[in-house]
Amino acid sequence: MSLYYKNCLRARWQALSQKPFFRLFLHCTDCIFFGSEDAHAGDVDIGIGAVFAILAAPGTFVAVGLLLFKYSPLTHYILHETHFNTYVVSFSDEYFFIVLSFTAAAAIAVWKWDSLVPDRRDYGNLAHLPLRRGHIFLANLLALLFLAAVASVDINLGSSLLFPLVACWTAPSAGYIVVFFTTHLLSVLLAAIFGFMAVLAILGVLMAFLPYRAFRKCSVYVRSALLIFFVAVLMTSTSEPKKLDAIRSAISWTRVPPTAWFAALCQWLRGVRDPLFPPLAAAAICGSIGVLLVAIGAYALSYRRCFLRSAETMVILPAGGGVIARSVLRMLDKTLLRSPFQRGGFRFVVKALFRSETHSLAWIAFTAVGVMIASNNLLLANAKPDPISQIPSAVVLGVPLVLTYFLMFGVRLAFEIPSPLRSNWMFRLEVDPATRQCTALAKRVMIVFEAPLLIVCFAVFAYLWDWRIALIHAILAAAMAFLLIETLLLSFRKIPFTCSAPPFKQTTIVSVILYIVGLFAFSAVVPPLERQAFRDPFSSAVVIVILLMLWWLCLYAAHKNQIEPDRRLIFEDTLPPAVEVLDLTFRR
Amino acid sequence: MVALEARGLTKCYYSSVPAVRDLTFSLSEGEVLGFLGPNGSGKSTTVKMLTGLLEPTQGDVLSRGDRIERDLIHYRERLGYVPEEADLYPFLSGWEYLELVGTLRGIPRRSLEKKIDALLELFTLTPHRYSAIGSYSKGMRQRILLIAALLHDPPLLILDEPLSGLDVTSAMVVKNLVKTLGEQGKAILYCSHVLEVVEKICSQVIVLRKGKTIAYGPPAELMKAAGQASLEHAFAHLVEGGDTAQIARDIAAVMKAA
Numbered sequence: 001m002s003l004y005y006k007n008c009l010r011a012r013w014q015a016l017s018q019k020p021f022f023r024l025f026l027h028c029t030d031c032i033f034f035g036s037e038d039a040h041a042g043d044v045d046i047g048i049g050a051v052f053a054i055l056a057a058p059g060t061f062v063a064v065g066l067l068l069f070k071y072s073p074l075t076h077y078i079l080h081e082t083h084f085n086t087y088v089v090s091f092s093d094e095y096f097f098i099v100l101s102f103t104a105a106a107a108i109a110v111w112k113w114d115s116l117v118p119d120r121r122d123y124g125n126l127a128h129l130p131l132r133r134g135h136i137f138l139a140n141l142l143a144l145l146f147l148a149a150v151a152s153v154d155i156n157l158g159s160s161l162l163f164p165l166v167a168c169w170t171a172p173s174a175g176y177i178v179v180f181f182t183t184h185l186l187s188v189l190l191a192a193i194f195g196f197m198a199v200l201a202i203l204g205v206l207m208a209f210l211p212y213r214a215f216r217k218c219s220v221y222v223r224s225a226l227l228i229f230f231v232a233v234l235m236t237s238t239s240e241p242k243k244l245d246a247i248r249s250a251i252s253w254t255r256v257p258p259t260a261w262f263a264a265l266c267q268w269l270r271g272v273r274d275p276l277f278p279p280l281a282a283a284a285i286c287g288s289i290g291v292l293l294v295a296i297g298a299y300a301l302s303y304r305r306c307f308l309r310s311a312e313t314m315v316i317l318p319a320g321g322g323v324i325a326r327s328v329l330r331m332l333d334k335t336l337l338r339s340p341f342q343r344g345g346f347r348f349v350v351k352a353l354f355r356s357e358t359h360s361l362a363w364i365a366f367t368a369v370g371v372m373i374a375s376n377n378l379l380l381a382n383a384k385p386d387p388i389s390q391i392p393s394a395v396v397l398g399v400p401l402v403l404t405y406f407l408m409f410g411v412r413l414a415f416e417i418p419s420p421l422r423s424n425w426m427f428r429l430e431v432d433p434a435t436r437q438c439t440a441l442a443k444r445v446m447i448v449f450e451a452p453l454l455i456v457c458f459a460v461f462a463y464l465w466d467w468r469i470a471l472i473h474a475i476l477a478a479a480m481a482f483l484l485i486e487t488l489l490l491s492f493r494k495i496p497f498t499c500s501a502p503p504f505k506q507t508t509i510v511s512v513i514l515y516i517v518g519l520f521a522f523s524a525v526v527p528p529l530e531r532q533a534f535r536d537p538f539s540s541a542v543v544i545v546i547l548l549m550l551w552w553l554c555l556y557a558a559h560k561n562q563i564e565p566d567r568r569l570i571f572e573d574t575l576p577p578a579v580e581v582l583d584l585t586f587r588r
Numbered sequence: 589m590v591a592l593e594a595r596g597l598t599k600c601y602y603s604s605v606p607a608v609r610d611l612t613f614s615l616s617e618g619e620v621l622g623f624l625g626p627n628g629s630g631k632s633t634t635v636k637m638l639t640g641l642l643e644p645t646q647g648d649v650l651s652r653g654d655r656i657e658r659d660l661i662h663y664r665e666r667l668g669y670v671p672e673e674a675d676l677y678p679f680l681s682g683w684e685y686l687e688l689v690g691t692l693r694g695i696p697r698r699s700l701e702k703k704i705d706a707l708l709e710l711f712t713l714t715p716h717r718y719s720a721i722g723s724y725s726k727g728m729r730q731r732i733l734l735i736a737a738l739l740h741d742p743p744l745l746i747l748d749e750p751l752s753g754l755d756v757t758s759a760m761v762v763k764n765l766v767k768t769l770g771e772q773g774k775a776i777l778y779c780s781h782v783l784e785v786v787e788k789i790c791s792q793v794i795v796l797r798k799g800k801t802i803a804y805g806p807p808a809e810l811m812k813a814a815g816q817a818s819l820e821h822a823f824a825h826l827v828e829g830g831d832t833a834q835i836a837r838d839i840a841a842v843m844k845a846a
Contacts, residue, residue, distance in 0.1 A: 017691075018691060020691060020694055023692060024692060030677075030680075034677075120675075121675050121677070124671055128639045128640070128671075129664060129689065130664040130693060131661070131664075312642065
């Protein structure tokens with residue numbers, strides 16, 4: 001019987017997939033998922049299953065964590081909490097899941113920014129076929145809505161199943177759990193769809209109202225700004241419920257981020273009586289409908305304005321850069337860039353880092369996270385004023401180090417993202433595989449990215465405190481930045497962007513943990529010591545110097561231990577074979 | 589019967605200089621019309637207007653006496669088009685791409701699959717049919733485009749540089765195919781820079797320069813009018829490309845310069 005139904009389903013699916021419109025819809029879904037005009041074979045490619053698993057993982061893990069540490073019967077037994085109001089206790093967790101859902105869905109839309117609307121390649125392949133233009137529009141719109149729905153469900157799948165069960169273990173009835181589950185699900189799904197559609201609306205409005213060239217130019221900045229905003233929203237995930245209480249006296253939906261609307265909607269649906277919730281819940285419902293309508297409208301306009309005019313538009317790159325850029329390059333040619341390879345390579349790398357959206361987003365996003373963490377630290381430090389104001393606090397001293405860490409890490413990560421590999425033949429042809437200049441090139445690019453940060457840091461510290469403090473701090477930050485660059489480029493043997501993306505290695509997880517510990521060591525251990533050194537120069541300064549020397553010695557030893565084959569230039573990053581076959585035959 | 593006709597076609601982009609100016613010609617069934625011109629002469633713009641991808645600023649494109657905009661869908665059902673650039677979806681395999689095009693054209697599944705397999709075999713792409721297009725060579729992509737244009741047996745073909753990237757054997761196959769299809773009564777507009785081929789397979793030739801028609805007629809008459817022995821020389825004479833040998837010597841001199 002099941003075989004019969006299986007065959008029936010298969011036959012229906014085949015019949016459906018033969019219909020041109022449905023086939024077009026499937027194709028549009030593929031296009032959104034698998035890439036835009038700029039995507040090429042050899043680029044970073046993650047399978048659908050992996051993406052779905054990655055999206056579902058954070059919510060699921062947090063729900064499991066809440067079971068273990070917050071809602072476990074043992075914890076409540078120890079704390080003698082046998083009776084409590086689940087709606088009140090779980091509010092902060094509810095808010096966290098809503099923020100997670102909102103930011104993850106919106107981040108997907110930012111990630112897929114270029115493939116959300118049909119592009120020039122779609123035009124070239126589809127426009128001459130006997131299809132109504134409205135059908136291409138409708139198929140792509142349906143594919144977008146489908147993707148938004150699938151992403152929203154996937155992000156919240158694990159958490160929506162686990163969280164209500166975890167939070168409601170003392171619930172008086174099954175109906176209570178059902179209400180909790182449905183209100184939670186509705187809120188997180190609405191938040192996700194709101195986030196996705198808001199990004200689509202921004203994209204559509206920009207495409208509809210800006211000239212194509214202007215849109216392409218500002219696209220990367222808008223994406224970066226959105227990422228910064230999402231990181232900021234994510235950081236409210238622990239503080240916003242408290243803030244909601246703080247603004248209770250002046251209820252206004254404009255004073256809280258959209259995620260708070262959905263948290264309020266959730267509580268309002270559960271019947272929690274609070275004057276704060278109804279206006280915010282109304283904002284959530286109206287906002288969702290409004291954003292959906294604006295997104296569809298702007299998308300339709302942009303389709304009409306950009307897609308249907310694809311044959312008339314042309315991508316023009318900026319020519320040569322401005323006078324300042326040319327002067328800086330000339331100066332670098334004379335000072336930092338010593339060989340023709342370094343000069344040519346530097347221009348190539350910097351242009352890719354600024355012009356390619358994927359690459360610029362990688363380093364800008366990391367820097368944005370650094371900016372958010374540094375600002376958060378500063379805000380927290382301001383809350384607790386420092387008794388000795390002649391010397392900057394450890395948090396303030398740590399700001400340039402946090403920024404350096406994230407900026408350098410972002411640039412280093414961007415180096416690993418390949419640009420179209422079919423274009424790397426020029427480097428394969430021209431560059432000697434035994435060259436040692438690839439690391440030197442990458443190092444110079446990172447130094448040039450770091451230099452403005454150090455200069456600004458020196459100027460700010462000199463203005464706010466003393467030029468001697470500024471100088472000492474700048475020298476220390478420069479030394480640490482240099483050692484960080486050396487560490488990040490330890491096993492680097494590629495020309496940036498010309499090598500295939502690195503495969504997942506067994507050491508990858510260890511590396512990630514090391515980088516997190518590294519951030520702590522880099523930005524949290526040294527600043528208090530440095531501050532101490534300003535007050536008591538000898539003891540703490542010696543500790544800092546010893547620490548830096550130890551770091552340098554470790555790097556030196558690692559360099560020494562590298563064997564020759566590990567230093568050769570590569571264009572394909574592959575895993576070594578599981579079994580190495582040794583050629584032990586005798587030859588005469 | 590006239591399969592395709594252009595009447596006073598003009599296209600102006602954002603700048604005031606028109607890319608194509610007052611272009612008029614007709615293409616009958618069974619005729620292969622060569623469309624020639626140096627780079628930037630307006631060939632691709634014309635082809636886009638003929639396929640309905642671009643709206644002319646002035647003038648009309650007619651198919652069987654009707655303006656194509658009146659029923660663009662019906663016109664495109666009868667059109668096979670090979671674009672200038674093989675910008676295909678790199679994440680699809682060759683077979684999947686053809687299946688997509690065939691399904692969107694409404695070809696029944698069974699005959700579509702048979703046709704795709706047979707054409708892939710004839711174009712020697714069977715071993716690569718399930719490989720991603722991203723890994724195809726230029727010639728392989730071009731063959732996929734040719735198959736996509738032929739799948740639905742269209743009475744009108746617009747081929748923009750169909751030999752681009754093809755190896756000698758494939759190029760010969762395509763050359764003979766164009767000839768055969770012309771003899772079968774299909775109307776073919778053939779854009780190319782390979783003038784030897786144009787001379788052999790085209791019954792009429794149009795030469796464009798700076799968007800204007802500077803010659804229109806059978807290749808033999810064009811050669812006669814220009815007083816040249818081959819179409820290549822007649823073309824160079826018509827478009828005033830300058831002394832090509834002298835330009836080559838100048839390039840070599842610049843290369844040697846310090």
